[in-house]
Amino acid sequence: MASGGSASTDFDMFYFDASERLSYYSKTSNSENLDLATTRVFRDVSAWYHIVLSVDTTQGTASNRIKLYVNGVQETSFATGTYPSVNTNLFLNKASQSQRIGRQAYSAIDFFDGYMAETVLIDGSQLAPTSFGEENSQTGIWVPKVVTGLTFGTNGFYLPFTNASALGEDFSGNDNDFTVNNLTSIDQSTDTCSTNFATLNPLDNYYFGGTFSNGNITALSNSSGYSFCTSTMGVSSGKWYVEAKWDSGTNLLFGVTGQLATSNTQGMGNVAGSIAYGSGGARRLNGAYTASWGDTYSTGDILSIALDLDNNKAYFAKNGTYQNSSNPSTGSNGETITSASDTVIGSYFFGFSDNSSSATSTVSFNFGSPPFAISSGNTDGNGFGNFEYAVPSGYLSLNTKNLAAVLA
Numbered sequence: 016m017a018s019g020g021s022a023s024t025d026f027d028m029f030y031f032d033a034s035e036r037l038s039y040y041s042k043t044s045n046s047e048n049l050d051l052a053t054t055r056v057f058r059d060v061s062a063w064y065h066i067v068l069s070v071d072t073t074q075g076t077a078s079n080r081i082k083l084y085v086n087g088v089q090e091t092s093f094a095t096g097t098y099p100s101v102n103t104n105l106f107l108n109k110a111s112q113s114q115r116i117g118r119q120a121y122s123a124i125d126f127f128d129g130y131m132a133e134t135v136l137i138d139g140s141q142l143a144p145t146s147f148g149e150e151n152s153q154t155g156i157w158v159p160k161v162v163t164g165l166t167f168g169t170n171g172f173y174l175p176f177t178n179a180s181a182l183g184e185d186f187s188g189n190d191n192d193f194t195v196n197n198l199t200s201i202d203q204s205t206d207t208c209s210t211n212f213a214t215l216n217p218l219d220n221y222y223f224g225g226t227f228s229n230g231n232i233t234a235l236s237n238s239s240g241y242s243f244c245t246s247t248m249g250v251s252s253g254k255w256y257v258e259a260k261w262d263s264g265t266n267l268l269f270g271v272t273g274q275l276a277t278s279n280t281q282g283m284g285n286v287a288g289s290i291a292y293g294s295g296g297a298r299r300l301n302g303a304y305t306a307s308w309g310d311t312y313s314t315g316d317i318l319s320i321a322l323d324l325d326n327n328k329a330y331f332a333k334n335g336t337y338q339n340s341s342n343p344s345t346g347s348n349g350e351t352i353t354s355a356s357d358t359v360i361g362s363y364f365f366g367f368s369d370n371s372s373s374a375t376s377t378v379s380f381n382f383g384s385p386p387f388a389i390s391s392g393n394t395d396g397n398g399f400g401n402f403e404y405a406v407p408s409g410y411l412s413l414n415t416k417n418l419a420a421v422l423a
Contacts, residue, residue, distance in 0.1 A: 016134075017120035018106040018113060026120045027106035029068055030127070031057060036094060039068060039081060041105050049099040051081055054092040060129070060217060060231065061247040063208035065148050065157055071141035072103045084144040086157040108138055108170050116174070116193065130230055132207050133159065133175050138168025159208055179203045204230060205401055206384040206414075212400075213248035213382040213413040215366070220244065222276040223368070229386040233262070233379040234367075240279030241369040243272060246382070248413050249362030251355040253421035254343075255322045256395065256410040257365050257380065258402055260387050261314050264376025267294040269318050269367045271329065273358025283368040288358035290350060292318065292331040292338065293370060300350065309338030321407050322363060327354050335404040343407040365413070383412035 019026025024045040032038040035056040041048035057064065069082040077098040083090040099105065106112050106120070116134060119125040135147065146165060151158050162173055173187040179200035183193030206212045214231040223244040224237035234244050246257075261267055268283040270291030284291030284299025291299045298308035312318065312333045319332035321343035328349030330341045341348035355363055367378045379386045383400030393402045397420070400412035411417040 016107065017115050017118065017125075018109065019120040020106075020112070021121055023121055025106065028119060028125070029107065030125065034094075037066065037083065037085070037090070038095075039083070041099070041107075043106075047097065048103055048105060049081065050095045050097040051083070051093055052095045053083070053090050054094045055090075058218075061211075061214060063130075063132075063211060065144065065159065065208070067142070067144040067147065069141045069143070070105065070107070072099050072101060072105065075101065082141070087144045087148055087150060108136065110170070114170075114193075130204055130206060131176070133162060133173070135162060135165075135173050136167070136171050137165060138171040140166065140168070176203060201386070201388060204384045205399075206230070209416075210399060211415040212384045213246045213365070215244050215380055216247045216364075219275065222279040222281070224279065229379065232382070232384070232386045233377065235377045236264075236367075236369050236375050237279075238373060238375045241282050241372050241374070242276040242279045243268070243281065243283040243366045243368035245272065245275070245364035245366040246380075246413065248418065249360070249364045250322070250324060250413070250418070250421075251362045252324050253417075254325060254407075254410040255413055256319065256400075256402070256406045257322075257382055257413060258317055258319050258385075258404065259367065259378050259380045260317050261294070261312065262377040262379055263314055264369065264374060264378075265294075266370040266374045267312075267367060267376050267378070268292070268299060268370050269320070269331075269378070270299075271320065271322055271352075271363045271365050273353060273355060273360055273363050275360060280372065281368075282370050283366060288353045290329050290352050291368075292320075298331075298350065301353065309333070310336075317403050319404060320365065321410050322365075323349065323410075324355050324363065327352050330407075332404070343410065383414055 017028040027041040029039045036052045038052040040050050065086050067084040072080045074080045080098050117127040148157050148159050167187040172185040172191040176182050178184045183195045185191045215234050217227040222242035226235045268291040270283045273288035274286050285302050287301050294312050296309050296311045298305040310333050321330040329352050330343040330349050331338050369376050389403050393405050394400050395406045395412045
């Protein structure tokens with residue numbers, strides 16, 4: 016979040032800096048007001064963080080003028096610790112100054128790269144994080160509370176991002192709506208801090224060497240190899256359903272693996288404990304190749320995999336039609352895979368790879384929160400997810416609530 020004038024000499028910015036620290040920086044007439052950056056860094060790109068910036072420059076003690084909390088705990092260790100002087104009028108929440116969420120104030124730079132949920136500004140009060148969240152007594156995890164009973168003040172706002180046609184709509188009652196730039200309804204995600212869906216894992220990228228986008232659910236592979244990328248969540252039991260749309264490329268392998276890549280010449284299905292459905296219609300299982308196993312598929316097609324780890328079976332579909340006359344709902348004609356417990360890492364991860372060292376592919380995965388338009392809309396049996404095709408009976412989307420239910 017940022018605010019300020021039209022030049023780099025007058026602005027506030029609250030952001031993750033280039034050193035991966037949480038930072039609040041401000042200056043007026045090119046003179047520094049404050050420079051506060053955490054000692055610790057934030058590198059878990061699959062986790063949600065609840066962040067509270069609490070400001071009251073009337074406080075006599077400098078460290079009380081700016082308080083920063085992450086997941087309910089106050090940050091007390093800072094790499095830089097320049098606090099504002101008493102009664103400094105900062106740009107955030109300053110009258111007549113533009114307020115921006117997701118980019119720098121004075122120029123279209125420093126864009127935020129991630130998800131946001133329930134962005135709130137309270138004008139006139141310095142609140143504690145317990146106004147917005149609480150610790151779950153059973154799990155010890157910091158969780159959100161319903162945003163209610165708060166006094167927002169004149170400039171305050173509450174953006175829950177629930178209106179897909181107006182993502183900047185203010186629900187505080189103040190009508191401090193934000194103008195949306197370069198966002199559409201497809202950018203509204205069903206992935207939230209209370210129901211967190213899997214994404215592709217940009218931290219498992221050493222051999223894949225790809226580029227990730229759309230909140231890490233779209234990936235472009237590297238043309239200098241054909242290793243695979245994997246999901247952030249792995250599964251060792253239960254029944255799971257995932258879709259993926261092939262956006263571009265010439266030679267794709269889509270599947271699951273129980274072994275992480277150890278070189279840049281390992282395609283999905285070409286290593287032990289993995290299986291893949293190839294764009295040429297072949298099946299690759301634990302390194303074995305079966306030609307003409309299924310239909311060929313092309314860019315624009317939506318692929319599905321139903322993974323049954325209770326019976327060690329995998330089922331693949333092209334545009335809703337399951338291959339090799341299989342049916343995951345009845346358990347017929349599934350491909351027998353290695354038990355998860357016998358794989359190298361003891362779990363299966365979803366992913367894809369090229370099947371050529373010179374090819375590239377762009378694939379968008381739908382673990383339940385799609386990065387592409389859905390024409391029909393289907394949920395799993397627990398009511399989670401938004402899929403193009405019907406989720407087979409008994410299969411679930413890959414999210415934290417379903418994982419908790421299966422592993423309970």
